[in-house]
Amino acid sequence: xxxxxxxxxxxxxxxxxxxxxxxxxxxxxxxxxxxxxxxxxxxxxxxxxxxxxxxxxxxxxxxxxxxxxxxxxxxxxxxxxxxxxxxxxxxxxxxxxxxxxxxxxxxxxxxxxxxxxxxxxxxxxxxxxxxxxxxxxxxxxxxxxxxxxxxxxxxxxxxxxxxxxxxxxxxxxxxxxxxxxxxxxxxxxxxxxxxxxxxxxxxxxxxxxxxxxxxxxxxxxxxxxxxxxxxxxxxxxxxxxxxxxxxxxxxxxxxxxxxxxxxxxxxxxxxxxxxxxxxxxxxxxxxxxxxxxxxxxxxxxxxxxxxxxxxxxxxxxxxxxxxxxxxxxxxxxxxxxxxxxxxxxxxxxxxxxxxxxxxxxxxxxxxxxxxxxxxxxxxxxxxxxxxxxxxxxxxxxxxxxxxxxxxxxxxxxxxxxxxxxxxxxxxxxxxxxxxxxxxxxxxxxxxxxxxxxxxxxxxxxxxxxxxxxxxxxxxxxxxxxxxxxxxxx
Numbered sequence: 001x002x003x004x005x006x007x008x009x010x011x012x013x014x015x016x017x018x019x020x021x022x023x024x025x026x027x028x029x030x031x032x033x034x035x036x037x038x039x040x041x042x043x044x045x046x047x048x049x050x051x052x053x054x055x056x057x058x059x060x061x062x063x064x065x066x067x068x069x070x071x072x073x074x075x076x077x078x079x080x081x082x083x084x085x086x087x088x089x090x091x092x093x094x095x096x097x098x099x100x101x102x103x104x105x106x107x108x109x110x111x112x113x114x115x116x117x118x119x120x121x122x123x124x125x126x127x128x129x130x131x132x133x134x135x136x137x138x139x140x141x142x143x144x145x146x147x148x149x150x151x152x153x154x155x156x157x158x159x160x161x162x163x164x165x166x167x168x169x170x171x172x173x174x175x176x177x178x179x180x181x182x183x184x185x186x187x188x189x190x191x192x193x194x195x196x197x198x199x200x201x202x203x204x205x206x207x208x209x210x211x212x213x214x215x216x217x218x219x220x221x222x223x224x225x226x227x228x229x230x231x232x233x234x235x236x237x238x239x240x241x242x243x244x245x246x247x248x249x250x251x252x253x254x255x256x257x258x259x260x261x262x263x264x265x266x267x268x269x270x271x272x273x274x275x276x277x278x279x280x281x282x283x284x285x286x287x288x289x290x291x292x293x294x295x296x297x298x299x300x301x302x303x304x305x306x307x308x309x310x311x312x313x314x315x316x317x318x319x320x321x322x323x324x325x326x327x328x329x330x331x332x333x334x335x336x337x338x339x340x341x342x343x344x345x346x347x348x349x350x351x352x353x354x355x356x357x358x359x360x361x362x363x364x365x366x367x368x369x370x371x372x373x374x375x376x377x378x379x380x381x382x383x384x385x386x387x388x389x390x391x392x393x394x395x396x397x398x399x400x401x402x403x404x405x406x407x408x409x410x411x412x413x414x415x416x417x418x419x420x421x422x423x424x425x426x427x428x429x430x431x432x433x434x435x436x437x438x439x440x441x442x443x444x445x446x447x448x449x450x451x452x453x454x455x456x457x458x459x460x461x462x463x464x465x466x467x468x469x470x471x472x473x474x475x476x477x478x479x480x481x482x483x484x485x486x487x488x489x
Contacts, residue, residue, distance in 0.1 A: 029375030136326025150314030
């Protein structure tokens with residue numbers, strides 16, 4: 001007996017010595033500390049305010065009820081949101097399946113099978129040579145013990161992926177609302193272009209009529225008249241292009257609303273939108289982590305990847321499970337419900353990986369790489385987020401200054417056009433002089449329309465950079481992301 005125990009212990013020792021090992025494998029990614037991303041000098045002139053974070057209905061601040069209605073409609077019917085919601089539900093189902101794996105399972109079943117065994121396989125007393133029925137009923141129990149926490153880690157990883165998917169669904173809504181606002185701004189710009197084109201057409205037509213009168217009076221030649229015809233044709237082309245821009249903007253909105261092209265035809269001209277107020281939150285890099293949906297989701301991905309490493313490590317350890325089965329079985333006309341028909345089995349089982357050709361090590365190395373990828377994605381998202389806010393603030397401030405400067409240029413061009421028109425009517429100025437001044441006025445009007453729409457679009461972009469009104473659920477913004485995911489086994 002002692003020799004048998006010694007042999008078993010020796011065999012177990014050699015088996016453990018030859019087991020596959022996870023030694024030497026570990027992730028290399030390190031999370032960037034948000035406080036290390038300095039933005040104080042870039043935002044030195046910015047107004048700091050704790051209330052600078054956008055509200056969840058930030059679009060109402062732009063002052064157009066039609067825009068608010070369009071964003072509400074888009075949030076209810078956009079197909080991309082349906083995709084994001086479906087992914088969130090899928091992640092939720094996977095988390096539920098991972099949770100179910102942690103507990104025992106019980107199954108039950110019953111069979112009744114008619115069979116005829118040949119005499120060559122069984123003698124007559126065992127049923128050979130004639131048809132008989134085999135009946136059985138059974139119940140089984142199995143439970144893989146989670147000694148090393150691998151199943152719990154797998155569930156926690158699935159929960160992390162679920163939360164990331166839920167946050168990404170919210171991020172999709174924020175992106176959709178900003179895209180609708182941008183398309184709406186583009187529609188307003190197209191109408192502003194139409195106003196400029198109409199004004200230019202009116203000026204060109206007025207100049208053409210005046211030139212015809214001067215040619216009839218012998219003051220101008222046919223050359224000036226043909227030049228005037230060219231300017232009228234150019235104004236017609238600008239009108240056509242402006243109308244096309246309106247149709248394109250309406251079509252873009254129809255797509256974002258998840259509706260057909262006729263829906264866009266019902267969208268009326270936007271009001272003059274007011275750009276968002278200039279302000280940024282204090283302690284931007286640190287606070288931004290809880291207000292940007294993409295950052296919160298990236299942090300959950302890192303957390304889940306760390307749990308996956310622990311799952312992979314537990315696969316190197318011994319696995320213990322308990323199983324049991326009980327039931328009844330009988331041949332022919334024998335009643336299977338009587339006591340002699342019963343059967344049962346019970347026992348624990350132990351498994352230990354000894355040699356697998358490197359499968360487990362490759363799996364763990366892959367999980368380490370996935371963690372490093374998740375960390376790199378988080379770091380890139382964090383760096384991008386901080387820089388987007390700083391650049392967005394600078395862009396909005398610059399656009400505001402450019403609008404003020406362009407207004408002076410537009411006022412000067414308008415006055416110059418009035419003077420040149422008066423001189424041309426009085427026969428003092430030349431047609432070429434009036435044409436040059438009119439082109440300067442046209443360019444100033446086009447530039448002003450572009451700058452005003454850009455100013456609003458940039459303010460929307462800054463709102464998105466600041467999180468777009470994202471409000472994480474309790475605990476989502478405070479998820480603990482460890483710089484080292486090494487599990488203790």
